[in-house]
Each structure stands twice: as C-alpha cells, then as structure tokens.
Amino acid sequence: MKKSLIALSLGGLTIGITEFVMMGLLPDIAQDMKVSIPVAGYLISAYALGVVIGAPLLVILGRNYPPKKMLLLLALMLTIFNALSIIAPSYEILFASRLLSGLPHGAFFGVGAVVASRLADKGKEAQAISIMFSGLTIANLAGVPIGTYVGHHYDWRYTFIIIAAVGLLTVISIYFWMPVLEAKAKETIKSQLQFFKKREAWLIIAITSFGFGGLFCWISYIAPLLTDISKFSAEDVPYILILAGLGMVVGNFIGGKLADKFSAAKTVIYILLVMALDLVCVYLFSSIQIVSLALVFFTGAVAFAAVAPIQMLMIQTAVGAEMIASAAIQAAFNIGNALGAFLGGLPLVAGFSFASPNLVGVGMALLGVVLVFIFIQNRKNTLKLQTA
Template structure:
C-alpha cells in the first residue's frame, strides 16, 4: 500500500472508532454521567447531526483549498473535539463535544475519495478509494471491540484518549506522507449545488437516511440488547462486537461484487429488504444466545453490503459534483444514524424491552427499500438516469 493512501486509511480508522464505539459504551457513559441509556443514545444522534451539518458546509467552504491542507485541518478538528469528549464533565458538555466531533467526518471522506482517486495507479481508482473505507472495517473488527473492552474494564474516557492518539498519528502521516496537490481550478460552486435540484438525489438521500437508519436502530442499542435480553455478561460485548465487525467486513466485500454484477439500485433494494427481514428475525430470536450471535454476524454483513451499491448510486447521479455528493452520502448515512438511535429509543422510553428498537429498524429498512423502488421506477422513464442497468453496462 502507498504511504499516501495509508494516511486516508488511518483517518478512516479513527473516524470509524469514534462513530461506532459509542454503541458499546452506552451503559458505561450513562452510569458515569448519571443519565439513562436512551439519553446516552442521544450522544450518538449528536455526532450524526454534526456530520450532517459539517459534510456539505465544510466542502462548500474549503473546496477551493489544496486537498492536503483541507485534510490536515479536518483531522485537527477531529482530534481536538474528541479530546474534549474525553474530558467532558457532564452530559451537556459531552453532547456538544460529540456534535462538534462529527463536523469533519463527511468532509474528510468526501475530499479523501477524490484524493484517493488522484493518487491511484491508472485503472485502480476504485481500489484506492476502498482502501480509505477499509479503515472503517478495521475499526469495527479491532478498534471498536478494543475501545469497548477498555470502556467496560477501565474507563470510557480512556477510549477517547486512544481515538485522540489515532488522530495525532493520522495528522503526522498526512504532513509527511501525503503529497501536495493543487486546488481545484475554475470551481463552479453554483453548478455543484445543482446536485440538490435533482429529484433523484433526494430519493437517494431519503433512501440512505431512512433505510440505513434500520441498522442504527439495532446497533445503537446492541449492548443492552445482548445483556438484558440475550443474557450475555457485559464483559462479553467486546467479543460479540468482533463478530459484528467480521460480518461487516464480509458484507463490504460481497456488496462490492453485487454492485459490479447487478445494477446498484437493484442490489440496494434487495439488500434493504434483506436487512428488514434480518432485523425481524433478530427481534424474535435474541433470547437465544446462539441465534443472537449468528444474527449479529448476518445483520452486520447485510447492512454493510449495501454501502457500495448506495455509494455508486450517489456518484452516478452527481456528475460534476462528486466531492460534494460523496460528503452528502456520508451526511445521509449519519442522518440514518441519528434517526435510528432516536426512533429506536422511543419505545424504550415508553417502557418496552430492548427488542423494540430492532422492530423499529425493520420498518425503517423496508421504507428505504420503497425509496429504492421509486428510484428504479423513475429511472426506467428517464434517458438520463438508467438505474436498471448493471455497473458494467
């Protein structure tokens, strides 16, 4: 792997840990800050809302600067605000810190996608971009379980210290390994913003936000689901999250193959329906420990398999504004994060058990599939967007 691409992988690793480790730390943070678990779930929503705000805003503001400079500034923000999270004395401060920590997330991946394609050898652009997102996979297999273990056995604050260290390492690698690149010349911001005028763009945004929200309605409360319903010890959550991460890694690989073999839209609608079915099964079998473990792997795999087809849909729709679209895709994903955590917490506040967020997630995934169907139906009537074609067609 090129050192320049490794810098982007490291950035993806740090971002992946801070985004997903919260799901495993909810009971620990809730206890330390003297709040309920549903309230702690709002910290997940705060980060997601930060991504939604920061992704398009920072791209619009910084898009004319050299990519290396943008990435360094974004990683400085990421590191500083995660440091604030590590020392947050109360719920309000933690909420603000998580909101601010989410700001650079989508912009980093948006700029990083363009940088990775520029750094790639000819004909290997997609592979280079996938190396950046591989950081998210490593985060779910190693970083998140390790962070959860440290949070359970020592302090959740130490987990955020580790995230800060990853951020500092990423900053150094960006400074010394990332080559200087020229800023975008003759940038037409008005033309880029025309992306938001396309009905197809909004269908994809809704599909991502609501459909992937099904994943987060389950994953946001996976720790209490496994301890309170499945009967696992809190110390086992670390190892179970490794199973979830392994499923996500396998799913990411499968999703790429599906996106190449079938049309991205058809692959997406199939996977969202499969996610809905998987979550229904989780709802009914979580009291059985063996089935709970099996479905943790399967659900993680199905959820991440949808990532590649969805990203291809967004890129194919956003000709001429790919960087903005890539950041908006991340923003939409995190709207799903916020919606899933919030809507999944509502039945808990009403007194239902920890299988209820999973039922909410199943409905959200099915709704996302409906938006995918609408996109396909619209594309079949349009000469500009042919969503029924395969990626290679």
C-alpha cells in the same frame, strides 16, 4: 494496497473510534462529570449534530482547495478536537468538543471517497472506497472494545489520548503518502448546491436515511436483545459485539466488490432485500443462542456491505458536485441512525419485546427498495428527456 488508501483508512479508524466508543464510556463519563447517564447520552447527539452540520459546510468552504490539503486540514481538526476532550474540565466543554469533533466526519469521508475513486485502478473504484471505510469497521472490531476497556478500567480520558494519537498518525500518513491531486476548476457555492435541485439527490438521501436506517433499529437495541431474548449475560455482550465488528469488516469488502461487478443501484436493491430477510430472521430466531450469534455476524456484514455501493451511487449521480454529495451521504446515515433508534423504540414503548424493533427495520428496508426503484425509473425518464 496503495499507501494513499491506507492513509484514508487510518482516518476512518479515527472517526470510527470517536463516534462509537462513547456508547461504552457513558457510565464512566457520567460519574466523572456528575451528570446522569441520559444527560451524558447527549454527548452522542452532539457528535451526530456536528456531522450533519459539518458535512456540507466544510466541503463548501473547502471546495476549491486541493484534495490533499483539504484532507490534512480535516484530519488535523479530528486530532485537535478529540484532544480537547482529554482536558475538558466540565460537561459543557466536553459537549462542545464532541460537537466540534463531529464536524470533519462527513467532510473527510466525502472528500476521501472522491479521492479514493480517483486513485483507484479502472473498474475498482468501489473497492477503493471500501478500503477507506475499512478503518471504520476495524474501529468497531478492535478500536472501540480497546477504547472502552481502557476508559472503564483506567480513565476515560486515556481513550481520547489513543484517539488523538491515531488522528496524528492519520495527519502524518496523509502528508507523506497522499499524492498531490489537482483541485477541480473553481466552483461557486451556487454550482455546488445546484445538485440538490435534482430529484435523484433527495431520493438517494431518502434511501440512505430510511432504507439503511432500518439497521439502526437492530443495533440501537442489540444489548437488550442479546440479554432479554437470547439470554446471554451482560458480560458477554462486549465480546459478541466484536463478532458484529468482524462481520462489518467482511461485509465492507464484499459490498465494494459487488458495486464494481454490478451497477451501484442494483447492488443497493440486493443488499436492502437481504437486510429485510435478515431482520425477519433476527426477530424470529434470536431466542436460539447459536443462531443469534450467527445473525449478529451476518447482520454486521449486511450493515457495512451497503456503505461503498450507496456512496458510489451518489458519486456517479453528482457529476461536478461529487464531494458535497458524498459528504451528504454521511449526514443521511446519521439521520438514519436517529430515525432507526426512534422508530425502533416505538414498539418497545407500546410494550412489545426487544425483538420487535427489527420488524420496524424490515419495513424501513423495504421502503428503501421502493425508493431505489423510483430512483431508477426517474433516471430513465431523465435520460429519455435528454436524448429526445
């Protein structure tokens, strides 16, 4: 494996722990900052808002920087803003640090995905992108459980010391292992934003937000699903989530291989169809504990099998504006996170069981399939016009 791709995966590890560890630390932070858990939950929203703001903004500002320099700056931002959380004296400062630490998330993955595809061997571009995102899956498998344990049993600030240390390791590895790649020809803001005039751009963003947002109907309510439907104890849930993390690691690499073997668009359709069937099974069979465990692993795998193909589809579509388009996918995933949690919660408000959000996820996944077919047809029509 190329050291340059390992450097990118370390960035993914830093981002993954930063994003997901907050869920497990909310009670500890709420108690320390003397706020309620729902108010502490705004720290999660602050990070997501930072991702949505930073993804296009930082890529536009750094559009003419050499990729290595851009990645170094983004990794340094990750390290510094997470370090600010260590010493945050108040909830307001912690909120600001979470917002700021979300800014480089989408830009790092956006630039990193394009760099990974440029560093890849011919025909293995999607697999190279999946290596970068393997850091995100390892974060869910090991980094988040370790960070949650340290934060709960010692001090939540120690968890951010760990994140800052991994961030610093990312900076060092990019500096020594990332080759110097030439920046593309000078680009104006107008030329970069030109891509978003294309119908295909918004279709891919919609596919990501709605189609893959269906998975967030599952993961947003996985804890009560496991305790109320599968009848596991609350103490079992963190260990079961490690199983989901293992599935994410496996699915991430499978998705990369599939996207290199088949077209990215076809791969996305297959994954969305499998997702819909999988979520039906989660709804029907989660009351059987052994089946529930198998479904946790499989659904985690399906979740991350989608990452490299949809990223590759965007890069292939956005010729000349690959970095901002790739970063936009990260913003779309966070929109999907919010949509999945909101729409998945509606049947719960109506009094249905904790398995019911998965049926909403089925509908979102199937909507994603329809959107991919529209995307394919739109691309065919565009090619016909170009050749006419």
